Amino acid sequence: MKCDLVVVGAGPGGSMAAKAAAAAGLDVVMVEKRQEIGDPVRCAEGVSKGALAELVKLDPKWISSEVKGAKIYAPNGTKITMSEDRAGAEVGYVLERKIFDRSLAMDAARAGAQVMVKTRALGLIKNDGRISGINAMWSGEPLTIEAPLVIGADGVESKVGRWAGIDTTLKPKDISTCAQFLIQDESIDEDYCEFFFGNEMAPGGYIWIFPKGKNLANVGIGILGSKSKPGAPLRLLREFVDHRIPNGRIVEMVVGGDPVAGVMDTTTADGVMLVGDAARQSDPLTGGGILNAMKAGIIAGEVAAKAISAGDVSVAGLKEYEDRWRADIGKHLAKSYEYKEFFVKLTDDDLNQLLGSLAAEDIAKMDLRGMLRTLFKLNPKLLWELRHLIL
Amino acid sequence: MISGCDLLPSINRYKCCYCGACVGTCPKCALELVETWLEVSEEECIECGICTKICPVGALEVKT
Numbered sequence: 001m002k003c004d005l006v007v008v009g010a011g012p013g014g015s016m017a018a019k020a021a022a023a024a025g026l027d028v029v030m031v032e033k034r035q036e037i038g039d040p041v042r043c044a045e046g047v048s049k050g051a052l053a054e055l056v057k058l059d060p061k062w063i064s065s066e067v068k069g070a071k072i073y074a075p076n077g078t079k080i081t082m083s084e085d086r087a088g089a090e091v092g093y094v095l096e097r098k099i100f101d102r103s104l105a106m107d108a109a110r111a112g113a114q115v116m117v118k119t120r121a122l123g124l125i126k127n128d129g130r131i132s133g134i135n136a137m138w139s140g141e142p143l144t145i146e147a148p149l150v151i152g153a154d155g156v157e158s159k160v161g162r163w164a165g166i167d168t169t170l171k172p173k174d175i176s177t178c179a180q181f182l183i184q185d186e187s188i189d190e191d192y193c194e195f196f197f198g199n200e201m202a203p204g205g206y207i208w209i210f211p212k213g214k215n216l217a218n219v220g221i222g223i224l225g226s227k228s229k230p231g232a233p234l235r236l237l238r239e240f241v242d243h244r245i246p247n248g249r250i251v252e253m254v255v256g257g258d259p260v261a262g263v264m265d266t267t268t269a270d271g272v273m274l275v276g277d278a279a280r281q282s283d284p285l286t287g288g289g290i291l292n293a294m295k296a297g298i299i300a301g302e303v304a305a306k307a308i309s310a311g312d313v314s315v316a317g318l319k320e321y322e323d324r325w326r327a328d329i330g331k332h333l334a335k336s337y338e339y340k341e342f343f344v345k346l347t348d349d350d351l352n353q354l355l356g357s358l359a360a361e362d363i364a365k366m367d368l369r370g371m372l373r374t375l376f377k378l379n380p381k382l383l384w385e386l387r388h389l390i391l
Numbered sequence: 392m393i394s395g396c397d398l399l400p401s402i403n404r405y406k407c408c409y410c411g412a413c414v415g416t417c418p419k420c421a422l423e424l425v426e427t428w429l430e431v432s433e434e435e436c437i438e439c440g441i442c443t444k445i446c447p448v449g450a451l452e453v454k455t
Contacts (some may be wrong), residue, residue, distance in 0.1 A: 033426055042410060120426065157414040157424060170416045172441060177412055179447045225416065231449025255447035257412025 002146045003027040003114070004308050006134050007153055008121045008160050010037045013276025013293030014153030015104035016055070020301025021151075022112035026308055029145055030105070030113050031136060033120035038101030042256035044180065044218050046193060046210050047290050049092035055294045056107075062100035063093050064212035068191045074355035075198035075348040082363060082371070094193075094210045094218065095290075104294075119143065124150060124163045124272070131164075131271025131313070149313045151273050151300050153293070156257045158278040164269035168280065172225035173344075174261035176205050176287050179233040180220030182252035185245050188217045196240070197351050203227035204344040205287075207240055219245065222258060222287055224344055260284040262337040263330055268318045273300045281329065285336040285343065292329050299324045335389055342386055354379055399436055399453070400443055402429045406450035413442035413451060 003026075007018045010032035018030040045064065052058065069083040109115050122135040125144070133146040152160025156175075158168035188211055196207040204224025211217045221237040233255065241248055261280040267273065275281070275296045282289030303321040307313045346354075357378040363371055376383045376390045383390065409427045421435035422442060429451075443451040 035426070040408070040410075118426075155411065155415075157411040159414070159420065159423075162420050168415070169418050169420070172416065172444060175412065175416055175445060177445050177447045225445050228444060230443050230446055230451065233447040234449070253408070254410075255408045255412075256410040257415055257445060257447075259415070 001029065001143065003029045004147060005029070005149045005151065005304050006031065006121075006145050006147045007113070007151045008134065009153035009155060009276075009278065010105045010108075010115060010117070011101060011153060011155060011276060011293065012104055012290050013278070013297040014151065015101070015108045016294045016297030017151050017153060017273075017275055017301040017304070018108035018113040018115075019104070019111045020298045021304045022108060022301075024302060024305030026305050028108075028113040029147070030108060030115050031119040031121060031134075031145070032105075032115070032117045035118040036102075037105045037115075037117065038098045040254045041097045041252075042254050043097055043290070044208055044210050044220055044287075045095040045097050045212070046208075046288065047093050047095060051291050052093065055291070055298070056104070059103065062096045062103055064096045064216075065094045065190060067092065067094065067193050067211060069193075071189075071192045071194045072355060073194065073196045074352045075200070076352045076356075078352065078356050078359050080355055080358050080363065081192070082366070094212050096212070121154070121160065124160070129270075149271055149273075149304055149308060151275055151304065152278045153275045153297065155277045156259060158274070158280075160272065161267075161269075161274045161278060164272040166264075166266060166269055166272075166274065168264070168274070168278065170225075170257070170259055170261060170280070172228075174259065174280075174284075175225040176222035176258040176260045177225050177228050177233050177255075178205075178220060178222040178258055178287075179237045179255045180218055180253070181237065181241060181248075181250045182212070182216070183219045183241065183245055183248040183250055184216050185248035186215055187245060187248075188215050190214055190217075197355075199348050199351075201236060201240060207237070219248075224260070225257075227344075258282060258287040258289070260287060260337075260340055263326075263333050266315075266322070267325070268315050268322055270314045273304070273318055273321050275300045279325075281325070281333065283333065283336050284340040292333075295328055296325045299328070338389060339386065350382060353382065399431050399433060399438065400440075400451045401454065402431070403450045403452070404428055406448050407446075408448055408450075410447065412445050412447065416441050416445045
């Protein structure tokens with residue numbers, strides 16, 4: 001099999017890359033090792049409404065719910081309520097990714113890309129030091145796909161990057177280890193996403209309740225890898241659910257690792273570009289990665305077409321990808337990483353103090369920047385280290 | 392001398408939810424997630440135990 005571009009991984013990043021490249025005229029093959037796209041979900045499915053609308057035509061088929069805002073709980077139970085459009089990227093829609101991911105893959109196919117499921121990339125083929133394709137297994141049969149360019153959109157595993165000599169290994173402190181239940185329960189507030197913080201309940205991370213409609217929600221936990229123990233996410237999630245949603249019916253369970261890493265030095269090699277979680281482009285503070293993967297995917301697909309057309313898929317030929325994604329999302333990721341590195345050191349007393357200081361303020365309509373400034377004004381000593389980011 | 396094989400992470404496939412978090416954190420790229428089951432490469436694994444710590448469900452164990 002021969003083509004211009006192989007995209008490894010059919011998540012949002014891979015599908016947007018495949019679609020953009022195919023729309024620009026490339027012969028694209030997108031491979032997905034799972035037999036289904038979008039399942040298991042491995043995601044809390046929250047995205048910003050406005051940001052998503054800029055990237056793709058909204059379709060009610062894959063929107064589970066629309067949330068008005070966020071409720072944030074300190075370890076001592078103090079609650080802060082923030083309204084929609086002000087609380088940050090993870091308030092807006094809760095998606096149905098089983099349909100969303102598949103829909104994006106179908107868009108890629110409609111643009112002309114070939115999509116192959118149950119097709120697992122086994123390694124990169126090199127000829128005279130140049131990428132000449134991938135070895136794969138297609139429903140158990142060996143398959144060679146020849147191509148001068150490969151996009152690694154293979155998520156948290158990020159093997160394509162490592163095969164290409166880019167060290168994408170996540171340190172324990174740069175991964176959030178997560179578990180999630182889809183729960184049916186009458187107590188679910190369908191208008192608000194809820195976030196629970198505390199070093200006992202979710203060390204270095206948080207617990208979330210993201211409503212997916214009436215009486216239904218994704219209830220999950222993310223723990224910083226370096227603060228976790230084997231099986232801790234599942235165990236702590238069960239404890240939380242037993243306590244807070246004791247009559248809940250668990251209809252689905254997923255687990256996964258979410259990169260919360262600093263910005264990678266390089267996401268390209270000769271003949272290779274990395275996109276999405278594979279490029280560790282998920283937000284280190286919130287864990288949100290869908291939008292960043294999609295944005296980077298579009299850029300990668302466009303650059304792929306230009307590079308193939310120019311006959312230069314070397315790192316130099318792919319430089320536009322690095323420049324564009326770093327300009328678009330790189331700066332924000334770097335700031336988020338600083339916030340995260342600071343946040344995971346906070347004690348429960350610190351968290352109670354910070355969130356408690358906001359409880360008396362009218363923050364309902366404040367945006368994130370306004371909230372941070374107010375937090376700093378009220379807690380200058382605690383947040384001194386972050387002043388260069390906030391002020 | 393303890394054989395490398397004894398200390399390789401064992402995988403409880405009844406617990407494993409094939410999420411791939413371990414694969415992303417292995418410093419030696421010694422783990423392979425074959426769709427729904429995990430394979431460990433004896434040659435690459437250095438028995439560091441990071442994978443066992445990261446696994447959200449505790450499906451990996453390095454026996455000591």
